[in-house]
Amino acid sequence: MNNKDIIVYKERFLLKLMILVVLISVTGSALGQSKNEVSFFLQGSFSKLDYKVLNQKSEMKNGFGFGAGYAYYLSENWSIGTGAELQYIEGSVYIPIIEDAYQTRDQEGENFEFRYQAKDFYENQYAYFLNIPLKIQYETKGITRFYAGAGIKAGLSLKSEYKSRLSSLVTSGYYPQYDVELKGPGFAGFGKFDEIDDSRSEFDINTSFILNLESGIKLMLENKKSLYIGGFLDYGLNNIRSGASSEEKLIRYNSQDPMTFSVSSLLNSGENSNSGSFIDEIRTFVFGLKLRYAFKL
Template identity: 60%
Template sequence: MLVCGIIGSSHGQTKNEISLYMQGSFSKLDYEVFQENSDMENGFGFGAGYSYYLSENWSIGTGAELQYFEGSAYLSSVEDVYSTLDMEGEEFEFRYQLKDFRENQYAYYLNVPLKIQYETGNITRFYAAAGAKLGFEIQSEYEASASSLTTSGYYEQYDVELSAPGFSGFGNFGPMNASRLELGLVTNLVLNMEAGVKFMLENDRAFYMGLFLDYGLKDIKPEENQGNLIAYNSEDPVDLMNGSMLSSINNKSFNHYVDEVKTLAFGLKIQYAFQF
């Protein structure tokens, strides 16, 4: 009804605007690990937009943008235990401890926005816009590190805990630095708000400068459950595989390390546009 009313007041006037923009932001993959929030990181985005003017003051717009997020969390100590099988197929309890554990996540999203914008008249205009963005994951990865990784194996049938030998996957393995691995975040839905100043230039050109807020409405945690943060590999026990805390379970607490993951970004947006 609002859009129909605006169209009715436009007296047949139509105008198109195409724009290119960049946004520098503080952003993060927003989640909580053991009551500790993820850290705010630097991020960026850029894109192109198209707007159709319903009247002199109102327009609706869409486009495409690339947005980059980082996430980071630190835990001074992580301990866990679970049952598995050793190289000979014998059941045992695998125990591990990580010191100074840190995990970083990196994600690229292709966003398709849909928004409505209001702006005042004259050469220098104030504008405000609101809408939503549908975000498609292009790439997401994670990497983990720790100052030390210590493991042991407890065999209940023998009532013995082994902290060696190393080739069985037991012992102090020192610092851990894992290479980047695929994370697999899912499609995102974002609430978008922005406001600022629009300067009308010659030849139907315009320059925008404003602030924006992108607030994730949807949990984008990976659908695939990777199980354990440190996974025992019975075929190659020295190769201790690490999963992401975003999709791993802590067996001691019987809970995921992270309940949900959302995106958050805010900062400065500059935009150059031309109308026809």
Template identity: 55%
Template sequence: MKTNNIKAAAKSAILALAIVLALFSVNGEALAQSKNEVSFYLQGSFSKLKYEALGQDSEMENGFGLGANYAYYLTENWSLGTGAELQYMEGSISLPTVQGSFMTQDAEADEFEFRYRATNFAENQEVYFLNIPLQVQYESSGTVRFHTAAGVKAGLVLTSEYQSSATSLETSGFYPQYDVELTSPEFAGFGEFAAINNTESELDLKTNFVAHVESGVKLMLENSQSLYMGLFLDYGLNDIKPDTSGKRLIDYNAQNPTDFVFGSLLSSRRDINALQESDEVKSLAFGIKIQYAFQF
């Protein structure tokens, strides 16, 4: 399913849910408290994979989530809940230039230092998490109730991908044994090349652990139904960057020297220190949450 289609469907579902629930009349009296509550929700958010690469901070992007929740009321005002949530997040970064170098061999097995400089480099990351939340909630009494909730989520990575591009790429080969730097020929992988755009590739982010808080109002409706409207914040607690096992940002293919493919800034360590070993990649999302619930 394309990302744009998923986003459009999520926005339409949020609008439809709001219209349908607005048709319910608010009950004039507080309903008798039930022990069990099942709810379904949609959330629209600003999100990012929070990191710094080559002195530049990642950018804020859009995101969304949908899920189902079960809550058990310990008292009239306090409940404990869990459920399942699908959350989509993006991360992106743009850099004026990225450059690096490393020793390798050409098609004739001669060693040389491959040097490159990418202009207007951009990388976008997309990730889907399956979140398992555990939270405690407080709500006041009455027909219109204040509610607040806090807890943690374990986010299992369903898929995580990245896509990179650059408007131009300059490469050269320095042969120390001859003390010469070659900037041509292009068929050997040396020269100035036009725009390069990667197809989406796997990123392999790690399991995400998230601190979650939300707050808003709860409207008690007829027939043991209710509508939540509020704001939420999800803040990643752990480093989810991929393993850094010797990947390069761009590699030299001796068999096909003009076949340039970018790796991810989050995992490239051999030819460029885009992220230092101490740097972390964490998730961040905040936005609006609409939740329909019924009690039994």
């Protein structure tokens, strides 16, 4: 092998070595870039069970949520994620006057029409959901990044309660067999009664499927950690009303103790004789701020 051949061989060897070093460097760099991100978050929100009843819209109250998430990076900018979160929703409704009438029986077993007028009716709802999200996220590059995400959540109802209150209740009993309307006595459950403030009771709602939108700023920290600060919107896509029984009355007449009235939830009560169903559909609606701490594995 002459000197020229040796020089060509050395050049080829150096070229191959350089290519190998570059490949090892690129491969090592790629392996060093984790594609797995784990996060924990807190969120404060305004929330409600969104519905309309007797021409009144439900009102928003404070809510909150917390949970954990996992994201897999498809590239430096795009990722898909899932996780689990506990979300608390609170809402309320106020109705100045509710009137209704229905057939029932008195203490003597006689059929009659129970009529009532409830004034200043308030109902608060409290619901806990376990949300399982599936979402996609885009983020820019740099130390301070803009991010935006969208996806779908399945919200499993864990617990739902309501509390009702009204300022006064006026009742009477109409006996068609005698063509007479009794507005007293009080011990029979007829007359004017003072404020009724029921304790919390449970009501039923179905699983909620939710459109989730989120955007904000992602701050890159040391050691593959980051902090997300943003806003989010959760909009219920389906009707979560579980259905009402025609036997479930809003103001229940108790033939065993006529002076004691109990109040059902508007969300599960049967039809109102004056206007049909109290509520046709219920959806979840939540928006607020979200703080998320994340790190790559």
